[in-house]
Amino acid sequence: MTTIKLPATDRSPEIDFDFGANRFKMSGESYPENITEFYGPVIGQLEQHLSGLSDADLVFEFELIYFNSSSAKVLMNMFEKLDEAASRGNRITINWCHDEDDDNMQELGEEFGEDLEHAKFNLVVTSA
Numbered sequence: 001m002t003t004i005k006l007p008a009t010d011r012s013p014e015i016d017f018d019f020g021a022n023r024f025k026m027s028g029e030s031y032p033e034n035i036t037e038f039y040g041p042v043i044g045q046l047e048q049h050l051s052g053l054s055d056a057d058l059v060f061e062f063e064l065i066y067f068n069s070s071s072a073k074v075l076m077n078m079f080e081k082l083d084e085a086a087s088r089g090n091r092i093t094i095n096w097c098h099d100e101d102d103d104n105m106q107e108l109g110e111e112f113g114e115d116l117e118h119a120k121f122n123l124v125v126t127s128a
Contacts, residue, residue, distance in 0.1 A: 004042060012038055013064060019049050022056055027063035030071035039074045046078070050085040058082075058090060063097040063126070064105065072108075079112055079119070086118035097124040 008014035013028035024046070032038035060082060067075065079094070086092040094116070096109035106123065113121035 004045060006042075013067075015042055017042070017046065019045070022053075022058040023061075024059070025061040025063070027061075029065055030067035030074075032071075035070040035074065039071075043074065043078065043081075047081055050081055050090075053085055053088070053090045056090045057093075058085070059093045059095065061095045061097060062109075065099070065102070075112065076115075079116060083116045083119045086116075086120075092119035094119055094121045095124045096121065097126050100125045100127055 002018070002020045004015055004017040004019075006012070006015040008028035011029065012032040013026045013030045016025040016027075018024070062075075082092050082094060094113075096105075096112065098105035098109060106125075109121075109123050113123065
C-alpha cells in the first residue's frame with residue numbers, strides 16, 4: 001500500500017494517494033455511478049493508513065469542480081477520519097482548492113472546514 005493512482009473519468013475524480021509521502025490529492029468531478037464501488041477501496045486503504053499514523057505530517061488536497069450529494073457524504077466521512085487522526089497528535093493539513101469565481105465550491109469548503117476541530121483546513125483560491 002504505497003500509492004493509489006486512478007485517472008479522472010467523466011464521472012469520477014483523479015485520485016493520487018501517496019501513502020509513503022503522506023500526500024493525498026483528489027481533483028476533478030465526482031458523481032460515479034456506483035459510489036461504493038469507486039470509493040470503497042480508496043477509503044478502506046486511507047482508513048487503514050490513518051489508523052497506523054503516529055506524530056506524522058499529512059497533506060490532503062482537494063481540487064474538485066463538482067460533486068453530487070453521495071460524493072459529499074464520502075467527503076464528510078473522509079474529513080471525519082482526517083480530523084480523528086489529527087486528534088491523536090498527527091498534523092493534518094487539508095487544502096480545499098477552488099476557482100476564484102466559484103462561490104459554490106468556496107462555500108462548500110467553508111462548511112466542511114467548520115466541522116473540523118483538530119485538522120488544519122485552508123481555503124486555497126486558484127485562478128482559471
